[in-house]
Amino acid sequence: MANTTPYVFRKLTAVFLLLLVFTFSCSPDKKQKENTSRTTASPEKNKVAPVATNNINQVNVYLEVSGSMKGFMPTNKANGITGFQKIIDPFLATIQQSNTIQRKSYFEVREKPYAIDYEKLAQTVRYGIQQSASSTTIPAILDSVISKNPDGVNILISDFIYSPENGRAVSFVGTDIYRVLSKARQQGQAISVFASTSDFDGTFYPAIKTGRRTVEKCCETPVPYYVWVIGKPEMVSLFNREVVRNAFAEEAHAGFSFEAPAYSVLDKYLPVGSWYCASRSGNCQEVAISDLGSPAEMVVGINLGNLPAAFASETYLKQNLKVEAPNTDIKVTNIYPAAQFRTLKGVAEKNTDPLKPYTHFVRIKLTKLNAPQTEVHFTLANQRPAWVQQWTTTDDSQINQEGAKTFNLSGIMDGVERAFGTGANANIFDVVVTLRKEK
Amino acid sequence: MLPGFFKFIYELFLSSPQPPQTRPIFWNEIFPTVGLVNIALSLLFMAIFYYLINHILPIAFFKKAGHWAIFLFLNAALNFWFALQYCDGKEVEQNSYVWSFCTVNAIYAAIFYILFSFLFRRWSRGASTTPFKF
Amino acid sequence: MVFGLWTIVLKTMSKLFIFGIGGTGSRVIRSLTMLLAAGAEIKNCDKVVPIIIDPDAQNGDMNRTVELLKVYRRIHKHLGSNRSDGFFKTDISTLSGIANDTDGVVQDTFVFDFGGINQRFRDYIHYNNLSPGTKSVVDLLFTEDNLESPLTIGFRGSPNIGSVVLNKLVDSAEIQYFAKNFQKGDRIFFVSSIFGGTGAAGFPLLLKNLKNSNSPLANAGYIQDALTGAITVLPYFALQAEDGSVIDSNTFITKTRAALSYYEQHLNGLEALYYIADTPDAPYQNQPGGSGQQNKAHIIELLSAMAVLDFMDYGQPDFGSETIYHEYGLSEDASEVQFGHLSPESKDKIAESLSRFLYFAKYFNSYLREDTDSPYYKNLELNNLLGREPLFKDLDKLINSNDFGFLNWLKELGNNRRSFAPFNLDTDDFNRLIRGKEIVTKAWNPFDKGISHGFFRNELDATEKKLNEPDRFRKFVSLFEEVTQKAFNEKVKAV
Structure with a gap:
């Protein structure tokens, strides 16, 4: 016995070691790895890396000083100053003082742009248009603005009331805008349109001249005005961030490609059902569903x-964030801004540090998955903002009845969207979370 | 390879980690790390008992089966504690699954210790027949 | 290279026949056996054949020597003769044991068989059938007491009786058997006392008869040529004077003087003759013979046993035609003899082996059973063997027997007026065991506790792994040989 036992024992040891090696080599991990490496690539196709920039070489500011603008910059207002003056004066000052902008030029747009120094322009804004000029058409202004400074940022401040000589040309406003802005797009430019309204003290020149040519001593309601920012997308973005900030009530954008936002399924917060993150590291963009006997709910953090x-x-x-995945009944149950999400029960008592990278939290729910694997697309459509339609009128001759509206604004925006190929089908981003059934 | 091995051995006794969202962290971090530490600690305890106390030290009077068992329990307890701490460090809530996991880890610590004891004890001078000869 | 094949020398199995005559013979053989058990080296011989010649079959000294020899032989037999050194290394055999073709004539015993001499001396010499002239001579030589004494208790200090009886020894089956198996190269050694009955008479007679050139014995030529030594023990003890006792120690000197003058002329054929003596010691209890004659071991006997070792140290060329005479002296007249009092030559012979065997014995008694958790203990399955297996029982007896055990022997040696007391027998501390050679340990150094239980246990465990020996008893003994050697070499170094 004494001699045989060590032998048997040695045998057992060998068997154990063999087993060890066997389990190591048979582990299902390899497949997992292949899966994850494939899916992590998917968000990257959405990503258009913008050229990083931190200064703008040239900003040209164009202020329309036609008679129609005189109501915003009256010379003899009864009391106080207009909303326009309240906003535009500091706006111009910000431009003038900005270190981000290397060179600043200022123009008054009459029948064509005339260069002017900042002091003069600021005087015009503050103390009113002394001598109103005859106006020129919007497409013509845009054309000259775009041509002059294609590599910088051009600011156009106007009421955007398009009044062509030939009254019938009004119907072709979209086409005209499209023609002009196509050139901008070819030059790789983008447009941000900021809109605001201001009290108006003067003569209103409606586009529709079927009735009165002018409305004297206008207006009883505020009148919209617009600031168009045109230029290279990265510079426009920078300008918007640094200078515009939240100065204007409404905005619309065209010609930008947005960086795909950071996003991740957050498995620690409010998870329901039998699923888990299958990503190997970093952001959780792949989820394994073990069992859909009860519905699965998960929260996706997204940085907008x-x-x-x-x-x-x-x-x-x-309205516009869509979550779609074939072979599932996935739906969004709620969208929370960060501040709200942090106060939710089940979140507030946890460490909220992992939430920091995200500005919004989308809670989704599904009860079935009919394929081994599916991709959940989180898309945000680039919809024309609602205010555009609200601010549009087809007849501005009775401006006091119409209120704060601009003639054929939607037509103008049609042209913009046509020129930049954006519209209902364009997405701001499209990010993917992969769902697969656990093997 | 390693995570697969430890997932295999822990899930011989345990279900898949609960709640399900903790599975990746269990599979990819807790199981392999705690498992490796378990093996390392068991090896260490084995080495201390068989080689430090009962081989290198000149006075080897700590070689009874009872002494060996003390080390076994110490090892199990330490591994239990480590598993608990590690889960805590990984922000896994202390639910019943964590406790079960710690218990299973302690059991494995005992198993590894016994296994290593019988694998390596033969070269120990003073304790090559502890806890018993066969 | 071709010549190499022919140069293989077949080593002959040479033997040493030791005739231990009388009570002293038994006691010296006892000490010799102890030395051999402890592993003392006896050179130039492969086998020691003690033949105890004592007609007193009840003699206590003889009986315990025989018991010791029997136990020794069983242990040695199991351990085998192939070991180069160590405890029980030397083969001690009975006369009948030296040849396998025993025909049953000679019994397998260490003791010469005097057959049926349970009769009175008067009957032994058929006194009543003698002619009146012869009767007169007999009456002149022997007292009435002599004639009436029963021979079963020996010759009670009466060489005149012994010489008559022992002269017939040469015709016995034992001596015939001895002669038949005597080979070239074998040696003979006689141990006797000069002052006793059996020894004083038997030694010269036996020598004369064996060395007789006209001897009718087989192999007479080999016997004549054989290297022969003898030790004659001169009086070293006194007996309590008891009125009416047949042995009176006051006559020892007279008897000795008479015998010596005889030896001077009549001892032929001896290569070496050892004389040993001491001033008489505390009187032994006067027991003329029988089981009552069991005397404490004495340093004289130990030194006599060492004479045997000394004799065997010499090779054939060392001897001439003349007898070489040896006497023994201590380097100092100490009453408690320690190793330090012995000459270096003597010390070399016994100090290490006795110390090592004592370590073994002490460990065996005091520590072994505490080691139940040690690998060596478990691997040898000592819990099944100790106190159960016959060989382990024998070993226990050899160490612990109150009668013939090693420890008792050492104790007895230490209890005489001139005592041999090299050990502190009443301590279990190995470091203090050898007197005059205590091992000093430093309290601050836990790594060197000298020779401790732990030291031995570690070494036993370590050695057990290295030894490849399937037989447990053999392994057990080898283990202790190695660890005691290591302890002695590393910690004691030299006595």
């Missing part, structure tokens, strides 16, 4: 901090 504020607003998101 780099988007223009309009796109990140709660109402815009609720």
